[in-house]
Amino acid sequence: MTEIRRLKESDSTLFFQLRLEGLRLVPTAFGGDYIDELKKGSAFFDAILEAQNPDNVIYAAFDGLEMVGCIGIFRQTGTKYKHKSMIWGMYIKKSYQGQGIGKDLLVQAIQHARSLPGVVNIHLSAESTNVPATALYKKLGFINWGTEPQALLINGKYYDEDQMVLVL
Numbered sequence: 001m002t003e004i005r006r007l008k009e010s011d012s013t014l015f016f017q018l019r020l021e022g023l024r025l026v027p028t029a030f031g032g033d034y035i036d037e038l039k040k041g042s043a044f045f046d047a048i049l050e051a052q053n054p055d056n057v058i059y060a061a062f063d064g065l066e067m068v069g070c071i072g073i074f075r076q077t078g079t080k081y082k083h084k085s086m087i088w089g090m091y092i093k094k095s096y097q098g099q100g101i102g103k104d105l106l107v108q109a110i111q112h113a114r115s116l117p118g119v120v121n122i123h124l125s126a127e128s129t130n131v132p133a134t135a136l137y138k139k140l141g142f143i144n145w146g147t148e149p150q151a152l153l154i155n156g157k158y159y160d161e162d163q164m165v166l167v168l
Helices: 009-025 034-040 042-050 101-114 131-139
Strands: 003-006 056-063 066-075 084-092 121-127 143-154 157-167
Touching: 003 101, 009 034, 009 042, 009 056, 009 066, 009 084, 034 042, 056 101, 066 101, 084 101, 101 121, 101 131, 121 131, 121 143, 131 143, 131 157
Parallel strands: 084 121
Antiparallel strands: 003 056, 056 066, 066 084, 121 157, 143 157
């Protein structure tokens, strides 16, 4: 059984390793790039975890001491955008997929967004051919409001991204 919890600064190395794994194995699932983030190093993630606040958090799933999945959620800034939150960086280790961990992480992120006064919707994007991810998002109430053509360029190939929203 996995434990879902908010990351602490001391989780930085584990988070960096998990993120790099995701960027390397499933590059279409992220806006970030493996080489770019490898160059930034784990110190970059120290700062991200240190800067967490109620409007910007990262949750992870743990199997004992092993981090097996993660999800980030942040609230948009600015007067005209602060009613929106964004899901980012969701990844589950391949050996843990299909066990409900992704759903548990997403539910935790949704609950967190619901706790923020004034947040009325949650946005995310998913590479258009990532059927398991979009099926999970739809199961939890997200709807596709559009598709961004050629959203990602990876090794000379373009990938479209579905833009999705959950109205709270």
